[in-house]
Each structure stands twice: as C-alpha cells, then as structure tokens.
Amino acid sequence: MNICVVGCGYVGLVTAACLAHIGHRVTGVDVDEDKVAALTVGQLHIYEPGLRELVQQNLLTDRLAFHCRPARAVESASAIFICVGTPPKPSGDADTSQVEAAVRAMGGYLNRGYKVVVNKSTVPIGSANWVATLIAEAAGAKQGVSFDVVSNPEFLREGSAIADTLHPDRIVVGTDSPAALEVMRRLYAPIVEQRFPHGDPCPAGRGSPHWMETDPTSAEVIKYASNAFLATKISFINEIANVCEAVGANVKEVSRGMGLDPRIGPQFLSAGLGWGGSCFRKDVSALAYIAREYGCTTRILDATLAVNEDQRARVVRKLQGELQILKGKTITLFGLSFKPNTDDCRDSPALAIAKRLLELGCKVKAHDPRAEAVAAQEVPAILMADDPIGAATDADAVVLATEWPELVGLDYRQVASVMRGRLVVDARNALDPRKLAAAGLKLVGMGR
Numbered sequence: 001m002n003i004c005v006v007g008c009g010y011v012g013l014v015t016a017a018c019l020a021h022i023g024h025r026v027t028g029v030d031v032d033e034d035k036v037a038a039l040t041v042g043q044l045h046i047y048e049p050g051l052r053e054l055v056q057q058n059l060l061t062d063r064l065a066f067h068c069r070p071a072r073a074v075e076s077a078s079a080i081f082i083c084v085g086t087p088p089k090p091s092g093d094a095d096t097s098q099v100e101a102a103v104r105a106m107g108g109y110l111n112r113g114y115k116v117v118v119n120k121s122t123v124p125i126g127s128a129n130w131v132a133t134l135i136a137e138a139a140g141a142k143q144g145v146s147f148d149v150v151s152n153p154e155f156l157r158e159g160s161a162i163a164d165t166l167h168p169d170r171i172v173v174g175t176d177s178p179a180a181l182e183v184m185r186r187l188y189a190p191i192v193e194q195r196f197p198h199g200d201p202c203p204a205g206r207g208s209p210h211w212m213e214t215d216p217t218s219a220e221v222i223k224y225a226s227n228a229f230l231a232t233k234i235s236f237i238n239e240i241a242n243v244c245e246a247v248g249a250n251v252k253e254v255s256r257g258m259g260l261d262p263r264i265g266p267q268f269l270s271a272g273l274g275w276g277g278s279c280f281r282k283d284v285s286a287l288a289y290i291a292r293e294y295g296c297t298t299r300i301l302d303a304t305l306a307v308n309e310d311q312r313a314r315v316v317r318k319l320q321g322e323l324q325i326l327k328g329k330t331i332t333l334f335g336l337s338f339k340p341n342t343d344d345c346r347d348s349p350a351l352a353i354a355k356r357l358l359e360l361g362c363k364v365k366a367h368d369p370r371a372e373a374v375a376a377q378e379v380p381a382i383l384m385a386d387d388p389i390g391a392a393t394d395a396d397a398v399v400l401a402t403e404w405p406e407l408v409g410l411d412y413r414q415v416a417s418v419m420r421g422r423l424v425v426d427a428r429n430a431l432d433p434r435k436l437a438a439a440g441l442k443l444v445g446m447g448r
C-alpha cells in the first residue's frame with residue numbers, strides 16, 4: 001500500500017519507518033527542509049534506539065522516502081497519516097495549528113481515488129469531524145475527492161517506540177466508515193498477524209495486539225483518558241510516597257505490595273520526581289480544558305497536575321533541607337532527558353529543577369548520555385560535562401534526575417572521591433542505598 005506520513009518527529013518517523021518495514025511504500029513529509037534533507041541520507045535529528053538503522057535499511061530498499069512537499073506523496077497514497085505536533089496553549093487547550101496547516105496543505109491533492117486520512121496526532125475530542133471539514137474546504141470544487149477521516153491514536157513510548165509500534169498492546173481504530181475500516185485492516189494486517197517479511201528488529205514476544213474498532217469520538221477520548229490515567233497513577237504513588245516519608249515507611253516496599261494485586265499491577269507505581277515528556281501534561285491539561293468546556297468538573301485531573309508539579313519543588317526543598325543556603329552551591333544533575341533512552345527534554349523534570357536551582361543562585365552542572373545538546377538549547381546556563389565524573393567534580397550535591405542505567409550503575413565510590421559534599425538526592429529511587437552508604441555518601445530518596 002502507498003502511505004504518506006505527514007510530520008517526521010518522534011511519532012511520524014517511527015510510524016513511517018515501521019510501516020515501510022512491514023512492506024508498505026511510505027513517504028514521510030515534513031515542513032522542516034533541513035530535517036528532510038538529513039533524513040533523505042539516513043541522518044536523524046532525534047535519538048530513538050534502533051530508529052536510525054531502521055530508517056537507513058528501508059531507504060536502501062526504496063520502501064521509504066522523504067519530501068518537503070506533500071503533493072505527489074498524497075496523490076499516490078491510499079492512507080495519509082497526520083503525525084504533526086499538538087503542543088499545549090497557555091490555556092491548556094491543544095494548539096492544533098500544525099494539524100490545520102498539514103491538512104490544508106494536503107487537502108488539495110486528494111482527488112485521485114478514495115483515501116483514508118488517519119489522525120495519529122493526539123487531537124482534541126471532535127477533531128475527526130473538524131479535519132473532514134478542513135479537507136472539504138481545501139479540496140473546494142475539485143472533482144473526484146473521496147475520503148474518510150479515521151482516529152487512530154498513538155500509544156508508543158519514546159525509548160521503546162519501535163517495539164511498541166511493531167508489537168503494540170492494542171490498535172484503536174475510530175471510524176464509522178466500512179471502507180475506511182477495510183483500508184485500516186489491510187494496512188495493519190502484518191502487525192495484527194505479527195508477520196514481518198523483512199525481519200523483526202525487536203522481537204518482544206508480546207503476542208498479537210488487540211484490534212479495537214470504535215467510533216471516532218470514543219477513539220479520541222481513549223487516547224486522552226489513557227494518558228490521564230497513567231499520569232494519575234504516578235501522581236497517586238507520589239502522594240503515597242510523601243505519606244511514607246512522614247510516617248517512616250518505604251514507598252518501594254509499598255509499591256511492591258500494591259503491585260502484586262492484579263487489579264492494580266506493578267507498572268507506573270514508581271515514586272520519584274514525577275512524570276514529564278511532551279504528552280502527559282499537555283494531554284491531561286487538554287482533557288481538563290475540554291471537560292470544562294462541556295461543563296464537567298475535573299478534580300482528579302487537576303490534582304494529578306498539582307501533585308506532579310509539587311514533586312519537582314520537593315526535590316529542591318530536600319536540597320535546601322540538607323544544604324540550607326543554596327546560593328553559591330554546586331549541584332550536579334545526573335540525567336536531563338525526561339526519561340532514559342531518549343534525548344527528548346520536553347517538560348523534563350530535570351530541566352525544571354535546573355532552572356529553579358539557577359534562580360536560587362546555584363552553579364548547575366550536568367551529564368546526560370544523549371540529551372545534552374537538546375537540554376543546552378533550553379537551559380544554556382547548565383555546565384555540561386562529557387562524563388558523569390567530570391560533572392560530579394566539586395559538587396556539593398548530586399541529584400539523580402533521570403534513571404539512565406549507566407548513571408544508576410556508576411561506581412559511586414569514584415563519584416564520592418571527586419565531590420566536595422556527601423549528598424546524593426535519588427529523585428528516581430533507583431540507587432542502591434547500601435552501595436551509596438559503602439561509598440560514604442548520604443542518600444536522600446523520595447518516600448523511603
């Protein structure tokens with residue numbers, strides 16, 4: 001099948017590469033000419049494990065190509081995936097201007113046969129109808145325009161995006177059109193049947209995904225509600241962590257005991273610095289905004305956001321509690337990306353802490369295995385070090401802000417030998433207290 005993917009960021013590029021890998025002919029379209037020029041020769045602007053290899057491999061077979069202009073790719077495609085960004089507005093509402101521009105740009109080229117336009121971007125509830133209206137406007141009086149809009153939300157996680165795309169838990173397809181459903185079933189058949197004619201780059205052994213057909217509005221709500229639930233689960237355990245700290249319990253033990261109940265499950269029960277990334281805050285805020293527009297109250301969503309914000313402040317308060325005056329102190333952050341195995345720093349808790357410490361007059365040093373260049377663009381005042389030992393040198397305290405395995409597994413005796421102070425704040429509850437104690441360091445965790 002010929003497929004066009006509009007937007008080649010974290011979601012679009014993974015989608016394009018994976019759809020090419022399962023045998024489709026895919027053109028990725030992006031407005032950023034530099035990105036497209038680099039992608040055309042197999043150079044990526046983002047880090048995602050295995051993605052560069054997958055892109056390069058599929059470029060060589062001609063199943064994958066990149067362009068700046070949508071015209072030819074849209075004309076020849078049976079399905080057009082919208083994967084552009086939907087960042088938050090200050091009001092919390094999603095900014096859909098990228099979606100609007102992308103749809104208007106391609107709307108004029110939909111006149112050759114029936115096409116399915118697939119909303120993969122996370123969009124406000126009701127967007128399937130809105131996109132259909134935009135396309136109809138852009139197509140104007142052109143003859144032969146025949147299309148349906150499908151809501152097909154994306155659930156991939158950065159850091160394991162290829163495995164999540166080729167071995168998803170579920171594929172949700174929201175449409176009322178039998179013709180669109182047929183196209184979507186054919187398009188996803190290799191993933192549903194777990195058939196990989198060109199090999200499986202990350203055999204995950206998760207079995208066949210659930211295939212869920214539903215109406216477009218329910219599909220749109222499924223995406224927002226899923227992210228809101230995951231964010232709430234983390235905020236919940238963080239609130240419990242704070243209770244544990246007050247009463248002298250260990251939240252890691254509490255999580256372990258709670259997670260053994262299959263109704264609760266162990267995932268997303270790690271207390272710490274809280275969530276970040278491009279999606280959770282934006283999607284929880286957008287859902288709350290939409291709910292309010294319809295006269296619904298959002299007490300749980302509001303609390304989820306507030307608890308998460310407070311976790312970041314809590315780490316700074318721990319540093320103040322231990323070191324008193326922070327002005328003039330050197331604080332080292334281990335990790336800057338919002339989570340391990342990605343260079344994505346959007347709404348990174350580590351960067352929020354860095355900014356606050358800089359406001360308080362600290363010298364902030366940092367090391368991250370992948371995200372230093374991206375982080376330096378957002379917070380240029382952080383002093384980056386090529387390795388963790390360089391970053392920890394002369395530090396009054398170290399904060400483990402992102403639990404990269406190479407930072408968790410460091411020799412903390414060596415870290416201790418270069419630090420000025422003794423304090424390590426383990427904002428991810430990932431370090432082994434015995435090892436830190438053996439290194440002569442004082443470990444302060446989150447709820448333990």
Ligand SMILES: NC(=O)c1ccc[n+]([C@@H]2O[C@H](COP(=O)([O-])OP(=O)(O)OC[C@H]3O[C@@H](n4cnc5c(N)ncnc54)[C@H](O)[C@@H]3O)[C@@H](O)[C@H]2O)c1
Binds near residue numbers: 120
């Ligand atoms: N990143 C994730 O983990 C994730 C997971 C699930 C869903 N989502 C959703 O997927 C969508 C995309 O997220 P992302 O992280 O890939 O964003 P991103 O910012 O990394 O990528 C968006 C891309 O779209 C391009 N673009 C913008 N306007 C365009 C236009 N008019 N035509 C063509 N290209 C255009 C940009 O240049 C950029 O490359 C968002 O709605 C997001 O909420 C993201």
